[in-house]
């Protein structure tokens with residue numbers, strides 16, 4: 056069945072609703088730029104919820120304690136890296152603005168500080184990150200203070216083991232123990248973090264879990280749980296569970312798909328329309344073209360075509376996992392606009408011989424080139440169109456997995472792309488001014 060055509064108009068169309076597309080929409084909404092956002096859920100549901108800026112220096116296995124200092128080194132060593140091309144003050148402003156927005160809507164974050172935080176991974180190893188959700192903040196604190204702590208997991212929960220976390224940490228943190236409990240009100244068998252998170256929004260479930268936790272805490276004053284403290288307003292669930300138990304509680308991210316990632320996505324999908332953004336979710340743009348009046352974007356669903364007209368476009372379609380780049384036997388392609396992709400000379404050069412090579416694999420630095428105004432370069436090395444901008448990990452010259460800089464690249468390049476789009480679209484009232 057084909058319905059009538061659906062047409063949307065906006066000043067800015069954002070293609071891709073991963074971290075970069077969502078952050079770009081936050082920045083655009085704050086700047087009074089009317090925005091239409093489209094894309095599938097992307098990699099956001101896989102994230103730990105941590106916002107990394109720079110956790111490792113390229114080509115080294117050394118952990119970065121001060122990411123701002125490491126950015127200086129990055130500027131010298133890899134001037135074409137997207138983070139090396141953005142002023143530190145802008146990167147900080149981007150983190151502050153993004154975390155303020157999600158904080159206002161129910162997921163508070165620790166502020167972007169002078170140093171990285173040493174945060175727990177799902178396995179109980181430690182990684183460096185810049186900002187952590189408030190529900191996880193007591194974890195790094197307990198690690199550094201070596202406070203007496205019980206890590207709790209749940210019968211039937213796959214992918215998170217309190218014993219594994221404790222096995223990794225016990226050498227440096229002797230006062231840590233593992234306990235397994237049954238999640239209240241769940242039938243025996245498999246349980247899922249997402250289902251527990253939604254159940255935690257019910258006051259009676261919180262009361263029953265509080266009782267269980269008090270029973271296993273012993274002399275410990277701190278409890279670590281897999282991330283499941285509510286899907287919406289986790290800060291409220293967290294505070295309530297602390298009040299009910301009288302204990303300090305922190306979440307540890309679980310393996311993907313993880314509650315903190317789904318939370319962020321659901322929060323932004325609810326908050327952005329309230330901020331004036333037109334959200335066209337779970338659709339992929341099939342075609343983007345530019346004419347004298349601006350950009351035309353075409354999408355299809357089972358009811359027929361959807362058209363978006365916009366004056367400018369931000370491309371934030373990610374890499375291979377999200378379909379922003381495609382790997383073919385004869386090379387890597389950018390499928391939407393056929394933009395040139397900087398990539399290794401041949402397929403034989405994609406990977407190094409050893410999977411664990413500390414230099415990483417050349418394939419992971421592939422991506423599109425942008426100029427100083429965030430405009431993707433076309434085949435002649437000039438901007439493909441003055442109205443097209445790009446953000447996120449689709450941009451070349453970075454290996455975000457190895458350098459622990461996924462959110463940092465997404466948020467900072469989104470900030471830069473929106474600033475450039477605003478210069479093109481014309482002046483606005485300052486961020487935060489009444490609409």
Ligand SMILES: Cc1cc2nc3c(=O)[nH]c(=O)nc-3n(C[C@H](O)[C@H](O)[C@H](O)COP(=O)(O)OP(=O)(O)OC[C@H]3O[C@@H](n4cnc5c(N)ncnc54)[C@H](O)[C@@H]3O)c2cc1C
Pocket residue numbers: 070071072073074075076093094095096097098099101102103104105106107108311338339340341371372373374376377378379391446447448449459460461462463464465
């Ligand atoms: C397992 C995992 C764990 C992670 N953990 C962390 C972490 O701990 N800390 C951290 O900082 N970062 C982490 N990240 C990285 C982070 O989640 C983002 O992937 C990264 O920041 C890149 O964001 P992006 O928006 O550029 O790309 P993506 O997140 O890949 O988003 C791209 C978006 O574009 C959409 N898209 C693609 N093609 C089209 C099209 N034609 N039309 C419309 N939409 C399209 C996709 O559907 C998707 O929504 C993790 C990622 C993964 C996969």
